[in-house]
Structures are given as C-alpha cells and as structure tokens.
Amino acid sequence: MILELHAHTDHSRGKKIYYDGISSPEEMVKGAKEAGADGIFITDHDNISGALEAQKFGEKYGVKVFVGEEVSTKSGHMLALGIHELIRPGMTVDETLDEIHRQGGIGIAVHPFDIRREGMGYECLKCDAIEVFNSMNLDRYANKKAMKIAREKGMPVIAGSDAHWERMLGHGQIEVKSDNLEGILNDIKNGRVTIKKMEYVRLxxxxxxxxxxxxxxxxxxxxxxxxxxxxxxxxxxxxxxxxxxxxxxxxxxxxxxxxxxxxxxxxxxxxxxxxx
Incomplete structure (x- = not known):
C-alpha cells in the first residue's frame, strides 16, 4: 500500500498568513489518487477537522483516508498518526507522545533539523519514527542529518511530501504491506517500510x-x-x-x-x- 503521511488541507492555519494549506480536503484526497497513493493521512496543524472532512471523500476517489495531526509541541512539530481526538499543542514531547499512544496512534518527528527550527532536533529520538525526507527541505542538509541520526540510532524512518497544495503530493511516499490502520501503524513503528518516493518540490x-x-x-x-x-x-x-x-x-x-x-x-x- 502506497501512502502519503504528511499532507495539509486549507484547515491548516498560520499566524500572519491565515491559510497555510490552500487545497480543500476533497482536493487533497483526489490529488492523492492522482499521485498514485492508495492512502493518505491528513495532518493539519493542530486540528483534525480537515482530516475528518476528507474521510467523506475516500470512497469516491478510491483512497483510504486516515486521521492525523501535525502537533506543535514545546520542542517542535510532531505527526500524530492514527488518532481520533485532537491533540492539544504546547505540551512537551513526552506528554504529546503519551497522549498519542493513549489514543492508539504513533508519533513521528517531522523535519527535525529543518533550518526554520520548527523541528524538535535530537528529541526526535524519543518518537516512534523519524521523517528523514521532507520534500520541502530544499537545503538538503536537514534531510541528510535526519537520515544520519536515524541510521546511527536504528530508528524507523519515513518520507513525507509535506504537501500544502494537491500539486505537491507524490514527492514523499512510503509503501507498507498492511492495508488497515492498525497494521500500517505497526509497520511504521517496526521499520517495515519501503520509501517509494524522495523528490524535492520544484521552485x-x-x-x-x-x-x-x-x-x-x-x-x-x-x-x-x-x-x-x-x-x-x-x-x-x-x-x-x-x-x-x-x-x-x-x-x-x-x-x-x-x-x-x-x-x-x-x-x-x-x-x-x-x-x-
């Protein structure tokens, strides 16, 4: 099963720029299908409303849609995959992971060494997996460092498109053997993942x-x-x-x-x- 793990809809909000994502939930589901994905986790910033709306369109486009969230922890951003309730922002990495695990999900450190300093740095080692390729890290340095740390510590790894527009999907994808949520989460957590796509977004x-x-x-x-x-x-x-x-x-x-x-x-x- 080919998956998009890191994707935003127009339910993601910024501070100065209100819409951090520009595509509707339906557009992102349709875009995932066009990008060759069998499933997609919608991971809006600090909310799950876009993911819940996107699930309504899964059957229409033949794509499995799962609920996720990109949580703003005190140390940096973390993907919460397989949750069913909102994870509140502003907690520590440990507190955030505890809440994710309580809901039966997994926590992934995303762009941990990005130059915007929105990642959690070495606290990524506390998470269930590390995003070692983010298609928006055009500097290359951030991805290479994440890969190096993950390999040294034997951490499970994933790739993410970090798509804020449907046309950005298909740049970072993984493949797993499972086709249900529990199996997918277990595959990721146990390193049973093949990275299928690692392409940088064009300028x-x-x-x-x-x-x-x-x-x-x-x-x-x-x-x-x-x-x-x-x-x-x-x-x-x-x-x-x-x-x-x-x-x-x-x-x-x-x-x-x-x-x-x-x-x-x-x-x-x-x-x-x-x-x-």
Missing part, C-alpha cells in the same frame, strides 16, 4: 503555492497589516499584497526573483551550518 511549484496562500489569505493579511504595522512598513506591505491580486507576467517574474533569492539564502545558510 516554481513553491512559488505558485506561496502565491496561492497569499491570495487565499488576502483579507486576513490585510487586517493583520492594518492592525500591527506602522509607516513605512504598512505602506510597503500593502503594495506587495496588492501585487498578488494581479495576473501579469511581471508578477510572475517578480515572485520568481524573490523565490530564487530565498532559495539561495537557504543553500548558503545550510552550507554554513555544515562548516560551523
């Missing part, structure tokens, strides 16, 4: 996803700007946000330029971390 896809987030969150972002920013930051932010509503060649070139700058900074930073 153009990231650019289009980012634009999609800004457009979908436009009204929320504008209110945030008006409430929290002062001159000249307020005026500049308004102008940049206004650009996202225009469908022009210049807009695409502008955001491509920003994307390339960001990618270059990521590469330089990751290389510096290797040296230091």
């Amino acid at each position: 153009r896809t990231i650019m289009n996803m980012s634009l999609g987030k800004l457009r979908k969150s436009h009204d929320h972002i504008l209110r945030y700007i008006e409430k929290n920013y002062s001159w000249p930051k307020k005026q500049i932010s308004r102008c940049l946000l206004r650009l996202t509503t225009r469908d022009t060649i210049g807009l695409g070139s502008f955001y491509k330029f920003l994307t390339l700058i960001a990618f270059g900074s990521v590469v330089i930073y990751s290389q510096a971390r290797r040296i230091i």
Whole structure:
C-alpha cells in the first residue's frame, strides 16, 4: 500500500498568513489518487477537522483516508498518526507522545533539523519514527542529518511530501504491506517500510503555492497589516499584497526573483551550518 503521511488541507492555519494549506480536503484526497497513493493521512496543524472532512471523500476517489495531526509541541512539530481526538499543542514531547499512544496512534518527528527550527532536533529520538525526507527541505542538509541520526540510532524512518497544495503530493511516499490502520501503524513503528518516493518540490511549484496562500489569505493579511504595522512598513506591505491580486507576467517574474533569492539564502545558510 502506497501512502502519503504528511499532507495539509486549507484547515491548516498560520499566524500572519491565515491559510497555510490552500487545497480543500476533497482536493487533497483526489490529488492523492492522482499521485498514485492508495492512502493518505491528513495532518493539519493542530486540528483534525480537515482530516475528518476528507474521510467523506475516500470512497469516491478510491483512497483510504486516515486521521492525523501535525502537533506543535514545546520542542517542535510532531505527526500524530492514527488518532481520533485532537491533540492539544504546547505540551512537551513526552506528554504529546503519551497522549498519542493513549489514543492508539504513533508519533513521528517531522523535519527535525529543518533550518526554520520548527523541528524538535535530537528529541526526535524519543518518537516512534523519524521523517528523514521532507520534500520541502530544499537545503538538503536537514534531510541528510535526519537520515544520519536515524541510521546511527536504528530508528524507523519515513518520507513525507509535506504537501500544502494537491500539486505537491507524490514527492514523499512510503509503501507498507498492511492495508488497515492498525497494521500500517505497526509497520511504521517496526521499520517495515519501503520509501517509494524522495523528490524535492520544484521552485516554481513553491512559488505558485506561496502565491496561492497569499491570495487565499488576502483579507486576513490585510487586517493583520492594518492592525500591527506602522509607516513605512504598512505602506510597503500593502503594495506587495496588492501585487498578488494581479495576473501579469511581471508578477510572475517578480515572485520568481524573490523565490530564487530565498532559495539561495537557504543553500548558503545550510552550507554554513555544515562548516560551523
């Protein structure tokens, strides 16, 4: 059974950018089918409403849909797979794992060494498995370090697309022999996993996803700007946000330029971390 373990719907919320995911639950289920997956865990940030809604479309598209959550622990993000109740954010890694296990699920450390520092670092060793490939870790360093640590400690491993848009599915997939929830969780926990896909998301896809987030969150972002920013930051932010509503060649070139700058900074930073 080919699985997507790390996927977000538009039920995932950000702080400044309201919609962290831009596809509906149904679009993500349909996208999983088109990406060749037999099953998908919907793992929105700190909520399970998107996963519960997505389950309504599993039969329609011939995809098994399972409930998950990307939990914000005190130390970093953790996937809770196979749960049936919301796991509250803000607990320690140990407390979060206890609650996941109480519900019969498993906890996976995702992007533990990512340069945004949203992972839990070496506390990943407490989890049931480690995500050693995340298709959004374009710096490569974070994935390589996660793989190195997992191999050294003999930890079970998985790959994840970390898809925030249906077009990002299919970049990080695993395969297991089981086709039911209990069996899948046991296979992952006991290392009976074959990593089927490890492909990085293209910069153009990231650019289009980012634009999609800004457009979908436009009204929320504008209110945030008006409430929290002062001159000249307020005026500049308004102008940049206004650009996202225009469908022009210049807009695409502008955001491509920003994307390339960001990618270059990521590469330089990751290389510096290797040296230091």
